[in-house]
Amino acid sequence: MDEKRLQEFVGRAVDDVGAVLGGAMVVIGDKLGLYRAMVGEGPLTSRELAARTGTSERYVREWLSAQAARGYVSYDGERDGDAVFSLPEEHAVPLTDETSPACVIGAFEIALGSVYATDTIAERFRTGGGFPWGAQDQHVLGGCERFFRPGYLNHLTTDWIPALDGVEAALVAGARVADVGCGHGASTLLLACAYPASRVTGFDADPGSVEAARKRAAEAGLADRVTFEVASATTFGGAYDLVCFFDCLHDMGDPAGACAHVREHLAPGGTLMLIEPFAADDLPGNLTPVGAAYYGFSTLLCTPSSLSQDVGTALGAQAGESRLRSVVTDAGFAGLRRVAETPFNLVLEATCPNAA
Ligand SMILES: C[S@@+](CC[C@H](N)C(=O)[O-])C[C@H]1O[C@@H](n2cnc3c(N)ncnc32)[C@H](O)[C@@H]1O
Secondary structure, three states: OOHHHHHHHHHHHHHHHHHHHHHHHHHHHHHOOHHHHHOOOOOEEHHHHHHHHOOOHHHHHHHHHHHHHOOOOEEEEEEOOEEEEEOOHHHHHHHHOOOOOOOOHHHHHHHHHHHOOHHHHHHHHHHOOOOOHHHOOHHHHHHHHHHHHHHHHHHHHHHHHHHOOOHHHHHHHOOEEEEEOOOOOHHHHHHHHHOOOOEEEEEEOOHHHHHHHHHHHHHOOOOOOEEEEEOOOOOOOOOEEEEEEEOOHHHOOOHHHHHHHHHHHEEEEEEEEEEEEOOOOOOHHHOOHHHHHHHHHHHHHHHHHHHOOOOOOOOOOOOOHHHHHHHHHHOOOOEEEEEEEOOOEEEEEEEOOOOO
16 A cells, blocks of 8 residues: 555545535535626625625635635735735636636536436446436536536537538528437537528427527527427437537437437438537546546436436546447447547537538
8 A cells, every 4th residue: 555645636526525525515506696796896795795696604714714725716825904805817707707708607517417317327236227318406407507508608619610611502502401319409509690581499308408599699689580389309200401410329228319300300411410428538638637527417417317218328528539430320320520629529420421
């Protein structure tokens, strides 16, 4: 036994305990507007922050101390005997700006929501059973929308669509688009907004998500351009020039069946775009901070979702490009090419057998 290694590991584990609790601190800070009230304000006492946010000073003081201990806010010493704290500008963007690709708020919300199902998922380890996406805590569904939306907002219509073969021109001219597994419709609404001549339909197997997506469309004034329907990836109807799976193919019970179904509903020359979590093809390549987060989400959310459905392929969130290529080629596509990537996503285009 190497005593030094043991002590290093205990130190690391204590840090992780702080991180787990820190997740709840971040969600509280977001929910109550504590971070937003600190943006650009310089050093504040707990009394000042509580007064600005209509919260209890005693709780705010404890929260500020916890956040300072984890380095999320700065402890700036004392003013008239009271501790003062500030939110550095570089932390304010990830914690408050949901238009920035650096935004991490949604990741905390989905992470915290995921752990609510700990006991349920532990039981599934014994039985091998699944747990549907829609049965997860609402923080998972809302957090997922908030986690992925900043990436879609910053990349979808500026980088990813233009990287596909001939798709941008078709969307500008007016095309039929299916966003399958659309969740709360973040990507669906961005597409509808960017390409007014196109007609976009979002499908999801979870009725609650479809209801939320319809509400978002009405709020955005896009209800005349976009439709949301409850349907699974192996049953949706219609003919499309572009079919998209945004961060959901690996959550499906039958991803190969879903891709085969897409082939039957793609118009000649149509495109299948896959957005999947960033992953390497091998396990060692995924032993990274992003991989740790995705394997955690995969254990609590993605694998149970797939196992709750027919076939139960359980690709996992770290399937990687090669495994995804087998899925789409088994479904009759000629190949799969990577057209873009971010630290969180792979962007892949499936090629049709009849493509030039
Ligand atoms: C991780 S969420 C992604 C949601 C959305 N695409 C996004 O990027 O924010 C996965 C979504 O896939 C949906 N889903 C899972 N299996 C499905 C299936 N077989 N058919 C249709 N939707 C499915 C879930 O209900 C959930 O909304």
